[in-house]
Each structure stands twice: as structure tokens, then as C-alpha cells.
Amino acid sequence: MTDLEQVAKRLFWWKEPAEALADPNRFLAQVMTYGTVEDLIVVERYFPDSALRDVLANPPAGVFDARSWSYWHLRFGLKPPDELPKRQLPED
Numbered sequence: 001m002t003d004l005e006q007v008a009k010r011l012f013w014w015k016e017p018a019e020a021l022a023d024p025n026r027f028l029a030q031v032m033t034y035g036t037v038e039d040l041i042v043v044e045r046y047f048p049d050s051a052l053r054d055v056l057a058n059p060p061a062g063v064f065d066a067r068s069w070s071y072w073h074l075r076f077g078l079k080p081p082d083e084l085p086k087r088q089l090p091e092d
Helices: 002-010 017-021 024-034 039-046 051-057 066-075
Strands: none
Touching: 002 017, 002 024, 002 039, 017 024, 024 039, 024 051, 024 066, 051 066
């Protein structure tokens, strides 16, 4: 198992690593929110900063918390939107 698959296994305990890695946007958002410094070091060997920026531009709803959202925008010198991405629930 590669080090990237080990990160996927730990952060997506309910999925197989290959399944988690099949959706890079969701995988990276999970790492950006719940990953450790060690996880990020691994991820940065496989993904460029532009991939992390892309996650901020097109975030999956319901993953980021306010602290992570603010941190990553600050890290890349971006102004965060006023609100976190939200899940859309169907109306009755």
C-alpha cells in the first residue's frame, strides 16, 4: 500500500483507498479539513498546490469547517467567501 493510499484509508475509513482516491477533489478536501501535517506532506508529493486551490474554487459541500476554510484561503492569499459551501437539501 502506498503512503497516499494509507492517508486515504485513515481519512476515509468507510471506503477502500482506491475509491477515495477516485474523487481527487473530495479526497483533497478531506485532507485539507481533517488531515494531519504528515498527511499533508504525503499529499503534497502527489498533488501540486494548484490542485488544492482548485478544491477551494470548487469545494464539496459539507466537508470544510470554518477554521480549515479560513486557513487554506489565507495560505494561498485568497479572500474567503462569506459562507462555507453548504449541502442543498431538496424542498418538500
